[in-house]
Amino acid sequence: MLSVNNLVTSYGLIKALKGVSLEAKKGAVTCILGPNGAGKTTLMFTLAGILSPDAGTVNLLEQNLTGLGAPKILRKGLALVPENRLVFADLSVYENLLAGAFTQDRAMAGQVSEDIEKMYDRFPILKARHDQPAGNLSGGEQQMLALARALMSRPSILLMDEPSVGLSPLIVDEIFAIIKQLNEDGMTILLVEQNATKALQVADYFYLLDQGKVTFSGTPDQLKDDDIIKRAYLGGG
């Protein structure tokens, strides 16, 4: 569904991505693991169009996304839930959700309120807090809001950048349960995570990113059999 080919992104002279290729299959959860500074967030930003690549291509469902700006990429069906949520702190929960639907045509106004109702059904806590400023929400609630906001654009693939970062273990469990549920409802997900143990519970395929390169790719079973990865990411050995 999403295929990334030889992607190169740099900050000035420093190459953060040195030719990354990967594939996210339809209906699957694909997970990118990697240490700090491996280029995971750079990859997410490049895919979402916040950064533009120096070389390589990004294709989603036969559409070429390479080098398009963030709003266009969102319109073509790729939505990113950024790391640390980045909700609009001064806007209410409801307004945050509305802001997520800005790429929808005005003619779909009826569908937007329908979509918001769907989000309230999926995340009842957002309904309870719909008129509160998003900045007053807890970390986990903000993560749900950011996720719901991304879903408001009706994406065909959802990118999530470290959804577990800065959250307590119980909340992380909840977030991953939601990710699993979303996937079972048919959503294709590309996930960046440092918490490999958690990622193993939901992901169908893994890539390991290190220093801007893919150094491993395989199924969860292959991942568990790899000694180096086991030691580095899953603890013990």
Next chain:
Amino acid sequence: MDMLQTSIDGLMVGSTYALLGLSFALVFGILRRINLAFGACLLFGASVAIYLEPILGWGAWGLFLVTIVGVALASVYVERLCFAPHSKRHGAVTAMVASFAVWMQLDEISSQLLPQRTHAFQGIEMPNFWWGEIFVRGDQLLHFVIALVSIVVLYLLLYKTRLGLLIRATADSPETAHLLGARVPWLGFIIFLLAGILGGLAAFMILSADGYVTPLFGLWSTFKGLIAMIIGGVGSLMGAVIGGLILGLVETHAGAVLGAEFRDMVTFGMVFLVLIIRPGGLMGVKIYRTDTLAQERV
């Protein structure tokens, strides 16, 4: 009864201060910028209006229209010249200093347009009336209503429309707004245009109530606007309105009780008190937010 009369006079004056404060609060609340040339824009608009008045011959309503258009134009000129090139977070001081330079420029143009020290400024003719023992000036009542209506319109625009939501989202986090395809292009331009229109309204009301304009009007209105914003709450729109009304009330009461020479002393005393007791203003908002922006974190 005198107390009530003074309070009503104060509210009338305060409603125009509220508009001045609102202009500052709009620019500061959304763009986190201070436009020192704001008063100069007002003086410029008024000067153009008086200069064109004998040529156009449209009377008081002509003054009204030209003042607003003139201030709005000057306001967006300042934005393009001083604020648009320094829209990044660290450009706040640079932009403020640049606006100081343009203040001088606009002041100079205004004094070229109006070489004399004092010029008459015609108001809209309205019948005055007595309400029991309370005297209400017709034009001031009209101004009060206009101020109220513009405050309500601004509120509806910002909080009830799609554009308003876009503006607030962009102000909250430009990067996230961009990611969602919700970033407003020309945000600074729109805000300065709105601030200019509000400022133009305020300029017309104040000048036509006074009946004349002097070159000091620019600095005077910058002060009043800043004070209204500081009292009410830096960057809070509601706060600026309340701050303006309080400023008007305190000024007129101080003038009535202590005499005109104590008016500014009491006003500035109040500003000091607010800054000491409640530095964020009465309805202070958190100015320095801790959220780091996505782009900075990469």
